Amino acid sequence: MQQPIDLPSHSDEIPSELGGLRLTKQRKVVYGVLLDLRDHPTAQDVFLRAKERMPSISLATVYNCLEALVVHKLVKQVNFDRSPSRYCPNLEEHVHFQDEATGEIHDVIFKKGVKLEDLLDLPQGVEVRELELTLKGLMPSSNQ
Amino acid sequence: MQQPIDLPSHSDEIPSELGGLRLTKQRKVVYGVLLDLRDHPTAQDVFLRAKERMPSISLATVYNCLEALVVHKLVKQVNFDRSPSRYCPNLEEHVHFQDEATGEIHDVIFKKGVKLEDLLDLPQGVEVRELELTLKGLMPSSNQ
DNA sequence: GAAGGAATTGGAATGATTCCAAGTCCACTC
DNA sequence: GAGTGGACTTGGAATCATTCCAATTCCTTC
Incomplete structure (x- = not known):
């Protein structure tokens, strides 16, 4: 469960841009959710947790944010068989x-x-x- | 692309029971499709090929047969990300x-x-x- | 502060897969 | 060889994660 070097360990410290990805409010919330509890949540899980921090956030946005984070390699998408994808902010090879x-x-x-x-x-x-x-x-x- | 030992290499040779699984007509057709062209087809692909051999077969049955074959370890289900599952009759560890x-x-x-x-x-x-x-x-x- | 592009949003659409209830088949017994 | 029970098959409906879409809203820059 090591954190990736040079990445923040807690959402408080998330900068406004990372790896070329503009970190909007929603993206910060989503990324923060992933960093704060690293239990490989599904998009649905992330959505529920994100709503606690930003009640106006939508499920579509959570999907969009997760995809942006995955594309920019800040987060890994984890698939077990065909069950809902899970998301993991551990960037070490694992x-x-x-x-x-x-x-x-x-x-x-x-x-x-x-x-x-x-x-x-x-x-x-x-x-x-x-x-x-x-x-x-x-x-x-x-x-x- | 080695074939599993003790398993038939061509659908002509499929017995009426295998690994404790009763091989019905439909299951034989589905298994035969997988054995004859080992290109990791999706359920949809299998359905189309199976229809050529048994026009009355239904998609639901193809899913049922594939599941039975997977449960009885005659076929492996292969998942790439969340794209449709593919099926592989190669039983060697690979x-x-x-x-x-x-x-x-x-x-x-x-x-x-x-x-x-x-x-x-x-x-x-x-x-x-x-x-x-x-x-x-x-x-x-x-x-x- | 106006313009333009990117991001967000709610809701509809998609599509693989599963579920369901009805019909069919098959193995076994008499 | 017919009768019976359980397993299998079938078409269609349902599910559900995910994607798409069109309409706002939000930033960034001029």
């Missing part, structure tokens, strides 16, 4: 593990020095641009 | 690479001896039950 007992999603990082592409039998010259790895299973505490 | 130039999906296997869980910094005692890894990028031929 993958996601869902505890089947609780539904909670946890960030998991690669062991030091591991490069996934070394492990796969990819055709010569393939250029990997994106990678999404999701795991499901049981956490120790729920595994009894 | 992951999926989508060529961004053509949209085609290719099966990719791990290098010999690699166990993904060795590479991840998972909390002690976690039991991984499912793993989905998808890649996007460019194939050599389209990478110029």
Whole structure:
């Protein structure tokens, strides 16, 4: 759960522009929601939390903001099967593990020095641009 | 693109039961469609191809059959982001690479001896039950 | 402070998938 | 070989996350 270097850890500190993205009031609220509680919320979850901070915000805007944040690489969109997308402000390279007992999603990082592409039998010259790895299973505490 | 051991390579050879799943006419058709052209079709694609073999088959049945095949582990459901699910009869452990130039999906296997869980910094005692890894990028031929 | 472009908004539309209730098929028994 | 029960199939309706749209509203700049 490390925060990305050079990014604010709390919404109070969000500047007015970031990564080339103009941070409007709504985008700040949405980004702040994601930073403040990093539990991989759905757009619907984000919408409800954002409304507490800005009651006038609309669901369409939340979708728009999330997309803008994803496009500008401030937030990762996380998909498990075809369930509603979840959003994650952790910018470190990581993958996601869902505890089947609780539904909670946890960030998991690669062991030091591991490069996934070394492990796969990819055709010569393939250029990997994106990678999404999701795991499901049981956490120790729920595994009894 | 290896075929799973002990499974038929062509729909002509599909038995009347497999892995505990009763293979009805419709399920045979659907499974045959997947075996005969392994291009990771969507449910819609499967439906169109199945109709050529059995014009009376319905889309609902195709969904039902695909689900039965997935539950009985004869077929893998493959998800890229939130686009329509695709279906793959390759039962070997493998992951999926989508060529961004053509949209085609290719099966990719791990290098010999690699166990993904060795590479991840998972909390002690976690039991991984499912793993989905998808890649996007460019194939050599389209990478110029 | 006026103009222009971007962002926001509510509501309608989309589209993959699921649900449902009715009909059909099939395996098994007598 | 007909009867029965349960599983399977079917068409159509429903669901629901997401996208689209057209009309404001908001900023930024001149």
